[in-house]
Amino acid sequence: MANYEDWKAIKKITITDLTEPLAIAEFLASLTYSTDDKIESNLRKTVELEKVDAAIAELNLSKGDAGKAIQEINSRTISKAINEITKLEKFNGPTQKELVGLCKIYAIKKALKACGVLNSYHEADIPTLKRAKKASAKKKV
Numbered sequence: 001m002a003n004y005e006d007w008k009a010i011k012k013i014t015i016t017d018l019t020e021p022l023a024i025a026e027f028l029a030s031l032t033y034s035t036d037d038k039i040e041s042n043l044r045k046t047v048e049l050e051k052v053d054a055a056i057a058e059l060n061l062s063k064g065d066a067g068k069a070i071q072e073i074n075s076r077t078i079s080k081a082i083n084e085i086t087k088l089e090k091f092n093g094p095t096q097k098e099l100v101g102l103c104k105i106y107a108i109k110k111a112l113k114a115c116g117v118l119n120s121y122h123e124a125d126i127p128t129l130k131r132a133k134k135a136s137a138k139k140k141v
Contacts, residue, residue: 026126033122043102047085052107055081061114069111078107 013019013027043049055078061069072078086099112119 029121029126051081051085056111063116066115066117069115073108
């Protein structure tokens with residue numbers, strides 16, 4: 001259950017021996033959709049992800065570039081952008097390390113998405129998630 005600013009979510013499922021495994025998978029995918037979106041949103045409030053976005057945009061990734069995307073995430077360009085936004089005085093050592101890890105995950109997900117690679121279960125075409133995805137897309141516009 002979440003009741004936070006613009007995030008109102010109540011997710012419930014009763015699982016019994018009769019519950020279809022696919023129903024459980026769809027439910028869990030809906031949880032990852034909601035949490036991934038909020039992780040990114042709160043990470044964006046903490047550090048300047050726009051700099052990582054710009055570094056990824058400079059790579060000019062397209063379909064078929066997944067190998068290049070993975071190599072580039074550990075490249076000097078992407079690492080420099082991540083280090084620039086996380087190595088600030090307001091963050092101590094362990095927090096900086098955590099932020100670097102979260103930003104690298106963000107970068108790889110964004111880069112792979114630019115290559116047309118599905119990299120999270122919620123990206124599958126799940127009918128029960130269509131309404132949530134549409135609502136989220138409207139908020140971002």
